[in-house]
Amino acid sequence: MTADPALRARDPATLTEAEAAAELAALAAEIAHHDALYHGKDAPEISDAAYDALVLRNRAIEARFPALIRADSPSRRVGAAAAEGFAKSRHGEPMLSLNNVFSEEEFAEFCASIRRFLGLPAEEKLPFVAEPKIDGLSINLLYEHGAFAKGATRGDGMEGEDVTQNLLTIPSLPKRLRAPYPARIEIRGEVFMDKADFLAFRAAQERAFEEREQRRARGEKLGEAIVIPANPRNAAAGSVRQLDPRITASRPLKLFAYAMGAASEPPADSHHEFLARLKHWGFAVNPLSKRLASEQEAAAFQRSIGEQRASLAYDIDGVVYKIDRLDWQRRLGFVGRAPRWATAWKFPAEQATTRLLDIEIQVGRTGALTPRAVMQPVTVGGVVVRHATLHNEDEIARKDIRIGDTVILQRAGDVIPQILGVVLEKRPRDARPFVFPDHCPVCGSHAIRDGEDVVRRCTGGLICAAQTVERLKHFASRRAMDIEGLGEENIQILFDRDLVHSPAEIFRLHQHREKLLALEGWGDRKVGKLLDAIEARRHVPLERFIFALGIRRIGEQNAKLLARHYHTLEEWRAKMIAAHVVGSEAREELGSIQGIGPAIAEELVEFFAEPRALAALDDLAREAPPLPAEAAGASDSPFAGKTMVFTGTLETMTRDEAEAQAERLGAKVTKSVSKKTDFVVVGTDAGSKATKAAELGVRILTEAEWRQMAAL
Ligand SMILES: [Zn+2]
Incomplete structure (x- = not known):
């Protein structure tokens, strides 16, 4: 839909309802179009300011006509699109995870724990519903008065990403439920891709990738990055998490529903009745799901599904067993984040055997020599595997892996394939033990192992x-x-x-x-x-700059901690050089930063002690000086810019939470008390830190005083 220029020029305050509706529809389409271009980092058509003007206009019209806010309104997506792509959505009831069992014995123990918990006599049967466990993306679907209102990914279990627009493109998702239904109900299900669809999709992505590479070689415009998914689960998850719903719509996604979250009224007394309701409402329910009259039937069901597994249209990794009676489910409740009334009985990971042709050594950024197996290509769980990691030289020796051996490969989920071991009976006479190099294969420098380190590193x-x-x-x-x-x-x-x-x-x-x-x-x-x-990118924030240096053990998190603490490159550089002296004030300061342990401090000091590294850093700093880190948090807080230590047990919050709060207010949180400390917050059972604070005359706060000053 294109905008009417006459309408676009009008002040929102003068629009009629019909004009506002037309304008909102045009804005939704336009903003989605620009979002897609922007997301692909691919030649935006309008300036950021022009884009912001569209967003603001949309917001102004919505504020005047709240009844006209569209399901696909940009205001529901835009703010989040800036941060992470999707708005957060809180689940009505948490989406929990399942405990696993791997054997008949473990399943029997699971049943025994249910009996003990409910106090059931031995002759009382445990009816279960068994459902194949699909390897896909779990989602939560909210229906209000029978209409699909919102859909979200599982996220951390409490809060997921709002992917409503994308889920709407899945043909097997009912937009309306067939009556009767509860006024409000959350349905849980799995979005997945069939194996055949996955292979076709993957092949298409590979072709698109090749074409993109050819465009790259010709110096042409690239367009969106092409992701080649490793397995059907990644393919399903990647498809649902597209910012442009049209891309999701083009993917062959399916949905099975299998559980319930929050509901305004219970729709059934048993899980198998609930599954029947799901079908009535219009959901696809896995046809292999089955009610079992007692736990004695589980092992046979597990075997039967295991035998069908390879011929099923979709990937499964086990069977979920749920207590059928919902009153028992309620009594059993949860332990931690998993229900006591259900378990996933997993199949063993998929394995295959193939020949080990060679072992290659790769040299990483920190000089680590990593062995990689080169194998005769083999299919494991629908994926062609040519390489596997061998981790380190001890692993090769321990498993006595020789070149020419037939090896057993295992692939579990999306984990990189591993070599479990060797089929000794098939070892050829000329199989060669692998001699791990003691020189770097690239630069020829000595490659050594330091102390306890299992990794051999190039000293070059x-x-x-x-x-x-x-x-x-x-x-x-x-x-x-x-x-x-x-x-x-x-x-x-x-x-x-x-x-x-x-x-x-x-x-x-x-x-x-x-x-x-x-x-x-x-x-x-x-x-x-x-x-x-x-x-x-000549001037990036200091934390990015530090992370980019690639110093061992300095990941994004540690880089952030350092940037926040030292603020400027000059300060950081000076303090790191000074910290070379063990026991110096600068070394103490480095060690006091919350999250920077001794091993990390050691790496930093070593980096700055290496003249060539320092020269390279200074050269870089002249070309591309980073921006100083911003002082975090509100400047009007009494804690802004102050150094704080928390000690002892707090009553109203965990120490982790308190420290996070302090950092939000602009404080530096350290672990040890020194004369530079401004405040020590003392909980119960505070030990030597409180004593030291008193000795040094550092201001001591009780938990209540801290809360009051922090306005918590
Ligand atoms: Zn080297």
Whole structure:
């Protein structure tokens, strides 16, 4: 729908209801269109300001005509789209997880615990409903007065993502329930992709990926990134979590319903009656679901489903057994986050055997030498597997894995395949034990193991090409500097052609435009776009900058902690160099940062003690100085900018929560009390920290005083 320009020019306050409805429809379509372009990072058609104006206009009209707010209103998506893509949606009742059993004995123990809990005599049978457990995406569907009102992913169990618009595109999802129905009810189900649909979809994605790579080689516009899903579950989850519902609509998704959340009135007395109601309302229910008169029937059912598993249209990983009587379910309740009245009896993970052709050594960013198995391709659980991780040299020795061996592979869920062991009877005479290299296969430096470390690392550091390339890939990657167009492949090309050896040189690439243009397939447009993208990321927040350096053990979380604590690169650099002296004030300060343990402190100090690393950092800092970290939280809080320690047990909140609150108010939370500490909040059973605070004259707060000052 396109906007009527005359209507668009009008002040919202002067619109009639019919005009407002037309305008809201046009705005919804336009904003969705721009969102899709923006999400793909693919040439937005309008400026951010013009986009914001559309959003504000939509909001203004909605404020005047609340009755006209559309189901697909941008105001329900836009705010969240900025942050994570979807609005959060709280479930009426938590979506819990299931405990697992793996054997007949464990299932018998599960039944015995139910009997003990309910105090049932031995002769009382336990009726169950058994349902194949589909490997898909769990969702929660809210129906109000029989109409589908909202759908959300499971999320953390309490709160998921609102994917209503996407779920509406699934043909087997009833938009209206067939009467009679409760006024309000939450239905739980699984969105999944059939195996055949998955294979076809995956093949199509692979083709699209190839085409995109060819466009990349020709320097043409790329369009959205193509994700090749590893398994049907990823495919289903990725499809439902698309920002553009049209993409979801194009995916072959199905839905089975199997449970209930909050309901205004109980729709049945037993689970099998509830499943019958689901069918009546219009849901697809797994046809293999079956009521079992007693627990004695479970083992036979488990075997029967196990035998059918390979021939089923969809992937399953076990069978769920639920107590059929809902009154018993209520009495049994929950333990932790799982119901006492249900369990998932899982099938063993899928296995296959194949020949080990070779073992390759890969060198990572931190110099770790990782062995990787190269195998004769084999299908495990519908996925073709050629490589498996072997973790480290001890693992190879422990399992006595030799090249030429027939190995047993296992794939459980989406976990990377593992080699469980070797079929010794099939070992050929010429099978060779693998000798783990004591030199880096790339730079030839010694590769050594430090103390307890199971990992062998290249000592080549900055002279090791493999480490250098991996560090550059990390530096430019999305979570680090996020330089668009500087993916792993291009980094490798720039490194191989001697154009980039260090992070700083990325920011000097503009001096080598001619050399870039001389690269095969690098046209004017592609080079211009890349240089623009580099320019756009010349000044990033300090936390990104620190993370991008790729220092061992400094992940995003630790980088954030360091940035918040030291604020500027200069301060951080000076303190890290000073911290080289054990026992120095700077070392104590580093150790006092909540979340920075001794091993992390050690890595930081070592990094700054290495002259070449420091020179590379300074070179980078001259080219691309980072933005100082913003002081977190409200500046008017008495805790803003103060250093705080919490000790002892708090009554009204956990210490974790209190520390998080303090950080939100702009405080620095540390673990130990020093003369730099401004406040110590003392709970019950506070020990030496409270004593030390008193000695140093640091202000001590009770929990009540802290709450009052923090306005909690
Ligand atoms: Zn090396």
